[in-house]
Amino acid sequence: MPGLEQDTLHASLQDPLLDSIGFLNEVMSRFPQAISFAPGAPHLAHLLDDDLTRYVELYVDHLRRTRGLDLHGARRLLYEYGPARGLINDLVAAALQDDLQCAVAAESLVITVGAQEAMLLTLRALCRDRTDVLAVAEPCFVGITGAARLLDVDVVAVPEDGRGPDLAALEKECAVLRAAGRRVRAMYVAPDYANPSGTVMDLDTRRRLLEVAARQDFLLVEDNAYGFTAPEKHQLPSLKAMPGGDRVVLLGTFAKLCLPGARVGYAVADQPVHTPDGRGRLLADELAALKSMVTVNTAPLCQAVIGGMLLEQGGSFTKLARERSALYRRNLGMLLDSLDRHLSPGGQTLPGISWNRPEGGFFVRMRVPVRVDAALLELAASRYGVLWTPMSQFYLSTAGDDELRLSCSYLDAERIEEGVLRLAAFLRDPVFRQ
Amino acid sequence: MPGLEQDTLHASLQDPLLDSIGFLNEVMSRFPQAISFAPGAPHLAHLLDDDLTRYVELYVDHLRRTRGLDLHGARRLLYEYGPARGLINDLVAAALQDDLQCAVAAESLVITVGAQEAMLLTLRALCRDRTDVLAVAEPCFVGITGAARLLDVDVVAVPEDGRGPDLAALEKECAVLRAAGRRVRAMYVAPDYANPSGTVMDLDTRRRLLEVAARQDFLLVEDNAYGFTAPEKHQLPSLKAMPGGDRVVLLGTFAKLCLPGARVGYAVADQPVHTPDGRGRLLADELAALKSMVTVNTAPLCQAVIGGMLLEQGGSFTKLARERSALYRRNLGMLLDSLDRHLSPGGQTLPGISWNRPEGGFFVRMRVPVRVDAALLELAASRYGVLWTPMSQFYLSTAGDDELRLSCSYLDAERIEEGVLRLAAFLRDPVFRQ
Numbered sequence: 090m091p092g093l094e095q096d097t098l099h100a101s102l103q104d105p106l107l108d109s110i111g112f113l114n115e116v117m118s119r120f121p122q123a124i125s126f127a128p129g130a131p132h133l134a135h136l137l138d139d140d141l142t143r144y145v146e147l148y149v150d151h152l153r154r155t156r157g158l159d160l161h162g163a164r165r166l167l168y169e170y171g172p173a174r175g176l177i178n179d180l181v182a183a184a185l186q187d188d189l190q191c192a193v194a195a196e197s198l199v200i201t202v203g204a205q206e207a208m209l210l211t212l213r214a215l216c217r218d219r220t221d222v223l224a225v226a227e228p229c230f231v232g233i234t235g236a237a238r239l240l241d242v243d244v245v246a247v248p249e250d251g252r253g254p255d256l257a258a259l260e261k262e263c264a265v266l267r268a269a270g271r272r273v274r275a276m277y278v279a280p281d282y283a284n285p286s287g288t289v290m291d292l293d294t295r296r297r298l299l300e301v302a303a304r305q306d307f308l309l310v311e312d313n314a315y316g317f318t319a320p321e322k323h324q325l326p327s328l329k330a331m332p333g334g335d336r337v338v339l340l341g342t343f344a345k346l347c348l349p350g351a352r353v354g355y356a357v358a359d360q361p362v363h364t365p366d367g368r369g370r371l372l373a374d375e376l377a378a379l380k381s382m383v384t385v386n387t388a389p390l391c392q393a394v395i396g397g398m399l400l401e402q403g404g405s406f407t408k409l410a411r412e413r414s415a416l417y418r419r420n421l422g423m424l425l426d427s428l429d430r431h432l433s434p435g436g437q438t439l440p441g442i443s444w445n446r447p448e449g450g451f452f453v454r455m456r457v458p459v460r461v462d463a464a465l466l467e468l469a470a471s472r473y474g475v476l477w478t479p480m481s482q483f484y485l486s487t488a489g490d491d492e493l494r495l496s497c498s499y500l501d502a503e504r505i506e507e508g509v510l511r512l513a514a515f516l517r518d519p520v521f522r523q
Numbered sequence: 524m525p526g527l528e529q530d531t532l533h534a535s536l537q538d539p540l541l542d543s544i545g546f547l548n549e550v551m552s553r554f555p556q557a558i559s560f561a562p563g564a565p566h567l568a569h570l571l572d573d574d575l576t577r578y579v580e581l582y583v584d585h586l587r588r589t590r591g592l593d594l595h596g597a598r599r600l601l602y603e604y605g606p607a608r609g610l611i612n613d614l615v616a617a618a619l620q621d622d623l624q625c626a627v628a629a630e631s632l633v634i635t636v637g638a639q640e641a642m643l644l645t646l647r648a649l650c651r652d653r654t655d656v657l658a659v660a661e662p663c664f665v666g667i668t669g670a671a672r673l674l675d676v677d678v679v680a681v682p683e684d685g686r687g688p689d690l691a692a693l694e695k696e697c698a699v700l701r702a703a704g705r706r707v708r709a710m711y712v713a714p715d716y717a718n719p720s721g722t723v724m725d726l727d728t729r730r731r732l733l734e735v736a737a738r739q740d741f742l743l744v745e746d747n748a749y750g751f752t753a754p755e756k757h758q759l760p761s762l763k764a765m766p767g768g769d770r771v772v773l774l775g776t777f778a779k780l781c782l783p784g785a786r787v788g789y790a791v792a793d794q795p796v797h798t799p800d801g802r803g804r805l806l807a808d809e810l811a812a813l814k815s816m817v818t819v820n821t822a823p824l825c826q827a828v829i830g831g832m833l834l835e836q837g838g839s840f841t842k843l844a845r846e847r848s849a850l851y852r853r854n855l856g857m858l859l860d861s862l863d864r865h866l867s868p869g870g871q872t873l874p875g876i877s878w879n880r881p882e883g884g885f886f887v888r889m890r891v892p893v894r895v896d897a898a899l900l901e902l903a904a905s906r907y908g909v910l911w912t913p914m915s916q917f918y919l920s921t922a923g924d925d926e927l928r929l930s931c932s933y934l935d936a937e938r939i940e941e942g943v944l945r946l947a948a949f950l951r952d953p954v955f956r957q
Contacts, residue, residue: 235816
């Protein structure tokens with residue numbers, strides 16, 4: 090056959106968004122000696138000497154105890170097809186309840202292949218056709234905008250400042266869409282140390298966002314991937330746990346807290362769904378039905394590893410989160426300190442350069458006085474041996490064209506210091522003085 | 524919030540197709556003492572005493588040898604995010620090449636969360652909008668029609684006889700669609716012991732189907748999940764390995780051959796894609812880009828288990844397939860023999876009852892003289908302690924309303940015999956003589 094023209098394939102494939110991860114991987118593979126502030130990958134020091142078998146065995150013991158199974162019966166549950174909604178729902182529900190201080194029933198949970206699948210399923214369930222639009226605050230995680238592209242769901246973006254989304258702009262978008270016979274069906278938000286901005290939505294904005302959602306009758310899709318990195322006692326309540334939280338579908342992942350290689354995430358979707366037959370269903374049931382046509386079920390083997398990790402912590406994330414988040418905050422502190430020392434020597438910051446100072450999360454957002462594009466990344470990598478993520482991919486508008494994202498979550502102390510030295514040299518390149 | 528009306532959710536959720544697996548699981552859970560011929564689940568006898576760690580270690584050794592990594596470096600690849608296209612592509616490509624006798628390059632492979640995700644990705648890539656239609660032969664595996672529903676891809680079905688799809692009907696559908704400004708973009712086929720019919724497409728039909736695909740300019744999506752169950756020397760060539768096979772996207776799964784709990788499958792998509800920038804891409808690259816917005820990557824841990832299983836067999840499926848398929852054919856032989864003894868005593872078959880006699884695969888298709896629906900299944904389960912799958916869910920038309928599917932893949936000899944005894948009692952229920 091003569092080959093396929095790309096414009097005869099689904100339109101999402103012409104959107105650079107879908108290849109953004111591939112693009113960064115490709116650059117990283119060409120410059121293996123570069124220090125990369127690009128990936129938002131977890132630190133694995135705590136895991137590399139671990140024996141995953143121990144976690145699986147802990148979970149198998151749990152199955153034997155709680156379900157009255159023999160060894161073969163318990164192993165069978167890990168080896169065969171499992172229920173679409175998941176296997177470890179009881180453990181995750183209990184842990185979330187402990188963590189969020191809100192009631193999460195096992196039956197309102199779906200265990201997914203990472204938070205990514207949870208996003209796809211939630212969007213697919215909620216958006217009936219082109220009249221249903223997704224709202225986001227920009228900059229915005231590419232996983233949700235990419236999933237929307239794949240499902241032909243249109244996206245509207247409102248700007249965010251350091252305290253959360255611009256709610257007046259949001260209500261205006263709602264009105265504009267309504268006048269056109271369409272509506273905001275859901276809004277995606279990551280209130281805690283959002284990827285890529287590092288922003289924490291303040292308590293007042295959380296309250297007012299829930300009010301807007303009620304007034305405009307849309308759902309909130311809350312991604313809490315980075316909530317666990319908050320400094321102790323600084324953690325704000327999850328939207329799901331606040332008054333009005335019944336409008337919130339909560340998505341999460343074990344990739345950052347446990348390990349990415351297991352690909353386990355979840356959705357809490359306790360909204361009742363009214364069906365013509367009058368039998369009560371939950372939105373979680375609908376997500377599970379959709380999931381049976383996407384991945385059938387999340388690998389029970391991987392669920393067992395995560396289940397075992399939870400069991401080893403007495404069923405609570407809290408201790409695990411405390412250890413891991415201390416490591417991430419130490420890294421973040423080192424990054425911010427290095428930036429101060431090398432980009433603001435003597436208190437004098439390089440002209441046109443600025444960055445935010447999040448207290449948690451994986452990311453620092455930096456503004457530079459030139460256009461940030463693939464060519465600039467190529468220059469940083471080839472001449473200065475340092476990599477970062479261009480922020481434009483996180484914007485629907487051009488507002489982020491002068492921004493880059495720095496992540497230091499998976500790096501060690503010396504690499505952070507050396508990386509910032511290289512970054513400082515790069516930011517003194519003549520290209521920044523043109 | 525007052526709850527969601529189901530008709531404001533995506534239309535696929537009103538299709539009973541999406542809940543077909545849930546429906547069967549629900550019936551099975553209410554009748555735990557029933558013998559179930561419903562699930563097409565693999566037999567796990569060979570696995571339950573196995574230590575999965577051994578497979579992971581085999582794969583880690585392979586990584587160390589082939590990529591020059593130390594133990595930490597190799598483990599890191601299993602624990603962290605991996606490439607969207609997969610980790611074990613080299614091993615799977617070599618094994619497929621050995622199995623299919625056709626060249627499969629590692630770069631034309633994407634490792635997916637089971638064949639299900641491969642179906643979703645392939646459909647999404649190929650179907651640009653509502654003008655692109657999927658053709659299937661009915662009865663047809665619900666995974667592909669369900670994925671099409673989820674993506675708003677319309678499906679046309681042509682009947683199949685015991686040798687494969689009705690090609691004249693297929694060409695007629697192509698013409699009808701073309702006249703309406705639409706087109707068959709791809710056709711899904713499972714040429715070897717299809718789920719649910721058990722049909723093997725004969726060699727002549729394979730050749731002619733490839734000709735029709737070329738003439739009508741559509742792609743073939745070939746699912747070879749059950750190919751390995753063919754009796755030795757009875758295996759027909761994969762469409763992908765035949766002349767014209769460049770139009771074929773080949774999908775497969777390790778669920779039946781290795782273990783379902785790992786959720787590992789693949790797509791071979793070596794079709795060139797022409798992009799405006801003139802850089803060559805393969806359809807596999809497009810599938811990987813889409814995958815990054817569905818599941819990010821297939822759990823590296825699970826890929827390691829499958830990789831280790833392959834390595835233990837010297838990198839070839841053949842030995843593994845020979846053992847497993849002997850077990851499945853023995854089960855199938857026992858089922859057919861029991862059906863003969865109990866449903867055709869003295870050569871006299873119960874009136875109005877007939878079934879096919881596949882030589883491989885997991886499934887036997889049975890016709891009965893009444894309408895097969897949920898009420899009939901309830902009767903079989905509650906009064907006779909036996910379960911099976913209604914075939915109507917595999918049809919877009921009503922042609923399968925008098926059919927049921929029997930699977931014996933995961934049962935032991937005594938259960939098969941006892942199950943058929945119960946089935947024989949059920950089929951003598953007065954309901955069949957009304």
